[in-house]
Amino acid sequence: MTGPEHRIRDVYDRLVARYGPRGWWPADGPFEVIVGSILTQRTAWANVEKALANLKRAGALSPAAMRALAVDELAELIRPSGFYRSKARKLLAFLDLLDESFEGDLGRLLAAPGDELRSSLLATHGIGEETADAILLYAARQPFFVIDAYTRRTFSRLGVRPGGDTYNAWQRLFEESLPRDAALYGEYHALIVEHAKDVCRAEPLCDRCALAEVCATGLGRHQVAGDERVVQDAAGDDEQVEDLVVAEDAGERVRPA
Numbered sequence: 001m002t003g004p005e006h007r008i009r010d011v012y013d014r015l016v017a018r019y020g021p022r023g024w025w026p027a028d029g030p031f032e033v034i035v036g037s038i039l040t041q042r043t044a045w046a047n048v049e050k051a052l053a054n055l056k057r058a059g060a061l062s063p064a065a066m067r068a069l070a071v072d073e074l075a076e077l078i079r080p081s082g083f084y085r086s087k088a089r090k091l092l093a094f095l096d097l098l099d100e101s102f103e104g105d106l107g108r109l110l111a112a113p114g115d116e117l118r119s120s121l122l123a124t125h126g127i128g129e130e131t132a133d134a135i136l137l138y139a140a141r142q143p144f145f146v147i148d149a150y151t152r153r154t155f156s157r158l159g160v161r162p163g164g165d166t167y168n169a170w171q172r173l174f175e176e177s178l179p180r181d182a183a184l185y186g187e188y189h190a191l192i193v194e195h196a197k198d199v200c201r202a203e204p205l206c207d208r209c210a211l212a213e214v215c216a217t218g219l220g221r222h223q224v225a226g227d228e229r230v231v232q233d234a235a236g237d238d239e240q241v242e243d244l245v246v247a248e249d250a251g252e253r254v255r256p257a
């Protein structure tokens with residue numbers, strides 16, 4: 001069996017063997033996951049950690065405490081995460097959703113049916129598909145596979161991609177290939193991020209890669225070392241994937257590591 005389902009499972013096994021379980025999301029509770037998933041948009045995780053540390057020091061890392069802050073105070077605390085005024089408004093928009101639809105009860109929000117909660121999150125200012133799915137997966141522990149630019153880049157290079165290059169098509173590819181299991185989805189997304197940062201970078205380090213023997217790009221590089229034309233052929237439209245990474249840098253990004 002060599003279809004996408006088999007290959008996606010095989011890649012998971014190889015990444016676990018290489019990196020071990022990642023244990024995401026690194027946070028003290030679901031509200032911190034939600035705040036982190038909003039703050040990590042358009043910035044590196046190290047900056048998010050500084051903003052979260054400020055919020056913790058100020059005792060503001062709970063819905064009630066954050067709600068009590070003036071928007072300028074909140075913005076100042078999260079300044080290290082960049083775009084801090086915009087992100088303060090996004091955090092307050094999430095608190096509005098929590099108050100208006102779930103009576104301020106985070107447990108009720110997290111226990112809502114996944115599809116309904118996803119729709120509510122997507123209707124909330126500042127929350128797109130990647131952030132909504134990160135909240136569903138890592139805060140609510142519901143099985144929604146998170147798609148990011150790392151996923152698209154790595155799997156395009158592997159030669160495993162859906163028919164259309166939309167978020168939904170990518171998500172369907174993974175969700176139809178794997179058991180519907182939030183723990184598995186959470187581990188897999190974390191492994192993809194680790195892998196992309198470690199070796200499957202903008203300029204991939206295929207010689208060090210645990211997937212090289214099952215990767216269209218990696219095999220091309222081994223067979224014709226230095227022949228960039230062949231690498232491009234094997235990778236498909238690699239240039240387009242790089243464009244996605246650039247586009248993602250201007251939008252959402254979920255990668256707490």
Ligand code: SF4
Nearest residue numbers: 200206209212215218
């Ligand atoms: S072999 Fe190269 S292109 Fe393929 S997954 Fe590994 S690092 Fe990425």
